[in-house]
Amino acid sequence: MFAPGTRVRVRDDWPETRGPVHLRTPHYLRGRTGTVERHLGDFPNPEDLAFRRPAPRLPLYHVRFDQSPIWPEGAPGDEVLVELFGPWLEAA
Amino acid sequence: MSGILETDSERLFAALRTVLAAKNIASADEIAERIAVTDAGSPAQGARMVARAWVDPAYRAQMLADGTRAAEALGIPMRGAPPLGVLENAEGLHHLVVCTLCSCYPRAVLGYPPFWFKSAAYRARAVRDPRGLLAEFGTELPPGTRIRVVDSTADYRWMVLPLRPPGTEGWPEDRLAALVHEGDMIGITLVHV
Amino acid sequence: MHDLGGVSRFMCEPVDPSPHALTDFDKQVDALRQVLGMKGIMSVDELRRGIEAIPEADYHRLGYYQRWVRSIAGNLLANGVVSEAELRAALDAA
Numbered sequence: 586m587f588a589p590g591t592r593v594r595v596r597d598d599w600p601e602t603r604g605p606v607h608l609r610t611p612h613y614l615r616g617r618t619g620t621v622e623r624h625l626g627d628f629p630n631p632e633d634l635a636f637r638r639p640a641p642r643l644p645l646y647h648v649r650f651d652q653s654p655i656w657p658e659g660a661p662g663d664e665v666l667v668e669l670f671g672p673w674l675e676a677a
Numbered sequence: 678m679s680g681i682l683e684t685d686s687e688r689l690f691a692a693l694r695t696v697l698a699a700k701n702i703a704s705a706d707e708i709a710e711r712i713a714v715t716d717a718g719s720p721a722q723g724a725r726m727v728a729r730a731w732v733d734p735a736y737r738a739q740m741l742a743d744g745t746r747a748a749e750a751l752g753i754p755m756r757g758a759p760p761l762g763v764l765e766n767a768e769g770l771h772h773l774v775v776c777t778l779c780s781c782y783p784r785a786v787l788g789y790p791p792f793w794f795k796s797a798a799y800r801a802r803a804v805r806d807p808r809g810l811l812a813e814f815g816t817e818l819p820p821g822t823r824i825r826v827v828d829s830t831a832d833y834r835w836m837v838l839p840l841r842p843p844g845t846e847g848w849p850e851d852r853l854a855a856l857v858h859e860g861d862m863i864g865i866t867l868v869h870v
Numbered sequence: 871m872h873d874l875g876g877v878s879r880f881m882c883e884p885v886d887p888s889p890h891a892l893t894d895f896d897k898q899v900d901a902l903r904q905v906l907g908m909k910g911i912m913s914v915d916e917l918r919r920g921i922e923a924i925p926e927a928d929y930h931r932l933g934y935y936q937r938w939v940r941s942i943a944g945n946l947l948a949n950g951v952v953s954e955a956e957l958r959a960a961l962d963a964a
Binding site (some may be wrong): 681683688689690693695702716757775777795798799800802810 | 881897898906911928944951960961963
């Protein structure tokens, strides 16, 4: 579990290059570092639900990222707040 | 099988409905009932919540802590709906909601998503160029306002609690609710008197 | 193709803010998806996976709810909820 305020990195992983998948981690966040806002609850893994596989419940976090390192257009202070599942995150 | 999937969509859908009705999987009544339930969701529901939050600090606290319960407290049916999260705009902080992966939308409290919310242009630009997008919609944020884009990627659905506009002191709830529009609760526009 | 956040080719494309009312077809497709979800026959995640699997040329040719029909039909056929023969018979009878 990641406590609010923890710095986390989104895994720089691209499962879509290895075969059919359904992912809820947007491409633009892979490898990016953000801050956990809060734990939103535990939900069945959509990557499994999409294929009718047994879907373990995973912790879902709201994670905040600065926009400026991600996009050339990003204004200082602007952020993006995204729901991400625990297995996609590692302590930064 | 690929052949049949390329059948004209309306014909294919009519055939699906025939087969599913014959198998007692989805009857015409069941489909009509879901249409009625979905049609009952509308921005007027979200606007009632916003107006209540502006006049009742305890309700505002509940809405920010648990949007689903706050909606139910106003009689909005939330059974079967995904959890509702509410994000509050403040002086210096503005939220803008998008779903870059599909078109997740808090339908129970805002109704069907507007066409533009589902467009590729909105989904691509909201996370990367929110200021350009707001300008395109004629929305001017006070100088120094930070933008927090909310990319709705998973199980929650998000709505924005907009700032109450000045000049509305003492207004009754229904008059306040009439000021609040769909875009204000997505964050693409601001509430104006 | 569906993972659109920040994708460069759309950055100069204006957003069309005009309202588009849903058609009866749109609402019926939406409602059928809900019924199938509530009965555990097809999850919203399966719907999305099916939409994401539509070849790019078809994806752009099809409207929003036309993609849903394609995904729903593909899922129900793949899972044996309906058979191709049943669908063909219904198409022929229509």
